Amino acid sequence: xxxxxxxxxxxxxxxxxxxxxxxxxxxxxxxxxxxxxxxxxxxxxxxxxxxxxxxxxxxxxxxxxxxxxxxxxxxxxxxxxxxxxxxxxxxxxxxxxxxxxxxxxxxxxxxxxxxxxxxxxxxxxxxxxxxxxxxxxxxxxxxxxxxxxxxxxxxxxxxxxxxxxxxxxxxxxxxxxxxxxxxxxxxxxxxxxxxxxxxxxxxxxxxxxxxxxxxxxxxxxxxxxxxxxxxxxxxxxxxxxxxxxxxxxxxxxxxxxxxxxxxxxxxxxxxxxxxxxxxxxxxxxxxxxxxxxxx
Amino acid sequence: xxxxxxxxxxxxxxxxxxxxxxxxxxxxxxxxxxxxxxxxxxxxxxxxxxxxxxxxxxxxxxxxxxxxxxxxxxxxxxxxxxxxxxxxxxxxx
Numbered sequence: 001x002x003x004x005x006x007x008x009x010x011x012x013x014x015x016x017x018x019x020x021x022x023x024x025x026x027x028x029x030x031x032x033x034x035x036x037x038x039x040x041x042x043x044x045x046x047x048x049x050x051x052x053x054x055x056x057x058x059x060x061x062x063x064x065x066x067x068x069x070x071x072x073x074x075x076x077x078x079x080x081x082x083x084x085x086x087x088x089x090x091x092x093x094x095x096x097x098x099x100x101x102x103x104x105x106x107x108x109x110x111x112x113x114x115x116x117x118x119x120x121x122x123x124x125x126x127x128x129x130x131x132x133x134x135x136x137x138x139x140x141x142x143x144x145x146x147x148x149x150x151x152x153x154x155x156x157x158x159x160x161x162x163x164x165x166x167x168x169x170x171x172x173x174x175x176x177x178x179x180x181x182x183x184x185x186x187x188x189x190x191x192x193x194x195x196x197x198x199x200x201x202x203x204x205x206x207x208x209x210x211x212x213x214x215x216x217x218x219x220x221x222x223x224x225x226x227x228x229x230x231x232x233x234x235x236x237x238x239x240x241x242x243x244x245x246x247x248x249x250x251x252x253x254x255x256x257x258x259x260x261x262x263x264x265x266x267x268x269x270x271x272x273x274x275x276x277x278x279x280x281x282x283x284x285x286x287x288x289x290x291x292x293x294x295x
Numbered sequence: 296x297x298x299x300x301x302x303x304x305x306x307x308x309x310x311x312x313x314x315x316x317x318x319x320x321x322x323x324x325x326x327x328x329x330x331x332x333x334x335x336x337x338x339x340x341x342x343x344x345x346x347x348x349x350x351x352x353x354x355x356x357x358x359x360x361x362x363x364x365x366x367x368x369x370x371x372x373x374x375x376x377x378x379x380x381x382x383x384x385x386x387x388x
Contacts, residue, residue, distance in 0.1 A: 028307075028311060029301045029302065031310070031311075032301055032304060033302055035304065035306065036304065038302070042299050042300060042302075044304075049370070052360070052363050053363055053364070053368060056363060057364065267353070267356050267357065267360070270353065271357070274349075278340055282340040
């Protein structure tokens with residue numbers, strides 16, 4: 001007979017309370033707002049599901065969603081392989097380890113709005129090192145007027161800011177691999193590629209799950225950097241969902257539609273993160289485990 | 296305590312009460328008939344009862360959104376589809 005020690009619940013209680021106040025209560029409030037209209041002064045009028053219908057049929061929402069998905073796809077395609085490559089190239093012993101770790105951690109320590117400001121100045125055609133240099137080299141670069149230039153600037157900025165997170169996670173996965181695996185591979189005469197494919201990559205899977213999840217969620221929720229660098233322009237070409245949401249909620253004070261949009265936004269992040277997590281973690285699970293259990 | 300800023304309505308309160316009841320009924324189910332060990336269903340990944348409830352609720356949200364976008368604001372039929380979907384998830388996933 002299995003006995004349960006329910007005292008453990010008391011240890012979980014503080015976290016439950018914290019999550020309730022920081023996540024559950026605001027989420028409930030957003031749901032309540034999404035079915036009502038407000039003109040201020042805490043006065044609300046029931047509208048039912050009209051805001052959801054309006055958002056789902058809105059071209060503005062579709063376009064912002066597509067931009068977000070494209071941006072996240074580009075970010076993952078660049079940052080994950082690049083992060084793995086840099087982690088593989090980093091030294092495993094000696095003074096170089098500390099130097100590399102500090103250098104990798106530096107971009108992560110800079111606040112998001114400061115990163116945006118740095119790149120906003122850096123990419124300016126008149127005074128920025130990047131913008132001015134590209135112009136002098138004959139490139140027709142101007143991120144304030146050209147859509148492709150604006151996107152390239154945002155992607156490079158995000159890669160500069162966040163690849164180090166992937167590097168640090170991959171590096172932690174790499175250094176945790178026991179030397180016995182490498183010795184066995186040497187005895188078998190395994191090539192460098194075979195070592196990577198059959199030892200390092202499988203051993204990094206768990207940290208890569210975290211890296212992919214974090215980078216997807218972060219890039220899908222990106223707000224501060226594009227807001228500071230491009231302000232959503234030129235036109236609406238870099239207006240992502242979060243920027244659109246803030247414009248709707250704070251700029252236009254349309255709390256109802258903004259709440260409906262944020263719930264749809266939340267559901268998309270939830271389902272994509274769940275799919276990523278399930279696909280990447282289930283590869284570890286043994287096919288025979290748990291068979292025979294039902295309901 | 297003034298909770299007017301949360302803008303509660305009867306339908307949203309009912310909605311959250313149903314979610315809470317679903318979670319509590321899962322606890323009661325597990326207490327009466329333990330069997331929440333992972334199993335591998337037609338989607339070929341391991342799920343517990345809690346996972347199946349999560350998949351049901353998440354899928355139901357998207358069924359309702361799709362109905363809203365493609366059919367209309369009357370969601371009673373969508374709710375029926377969600378109920379069938381939930382039963383199928385708990386049997387086959």
